[in-house]
Amino acid sequence: MSEKNELATLARYAAKIFKLLGSMRGHHGIDFDEVLIFFALGRLNFDQSPGNLMFLKPANIVSLSDFMEIPRETLRRKLLRLEEKDMVQRTSYGFVVKDLESWKRIAEIAVPAEG
Numbered sequence: 001m002s003e004k005n006e007l008a009t010l011a012r013y014a015a016k017i018f019k020l021l022g023s024m025r026g027h028h029g030i031d032f033d034e035v036l037i038f039f040a041l042g043r044l045n046f047d048q049s050p051g052n053l054m055f056l057k058p059a060n061i062v063s064l065s066d067f068m069e070i071p072r073e074t075l076r077r078k079l080l081r082l083e084e085k086d087m088v089q090r091t092s093y094g095f096v097v098k099d100l101e102s103w104k105r106i107a108e109i110a111v112p113a114e115g
Contacts, residue, residue, distance in 0.1 A: 020109045024102060028085050033070075034078050038087055039110070040068050041079075042103040045096050058094035 024035045044059035044067060061079065065072045079095055082088040089098040097103045 017109055020106060024106065028087060028102070030081065030085060030087070034082055035106070037064070037068065037070070037075065037078050038082055038097065038099075038103065039106045040064060041088060041095055042097045042107065043067075056096060058091045058096050060094035063094070 021032060021035050024030065024038075025032065030038070041059055041064060044064060045056055047055060047057045059067075061072050061076050064070075064079075065075050068075070079088060079090075083090055083095075087097070087099040087102065088095050
């Protein structure tokens, strides 16, 4: 693939990502930072054990702050907004993604199809 074609493909892919982020923002009334926090939270929530079993692992503010390199207070405020929007749920161990359909839509765009 030529560099020109590769850049065009990447530009189309970037357009899909921005369209999805914009639709998430419009549909849920959240800002881009909150969309990214929501996506990162799922990354930390959905983990695999060494035996290849999937399990849900709540993420606390400290672990999410370290993962995203965002100040804890900013992250806490934004997680509370996501909780108000019914997208995440607070547990005694941390936060988990509640709106799985929205999270899966982001993840499907973030992982390009192999071809």
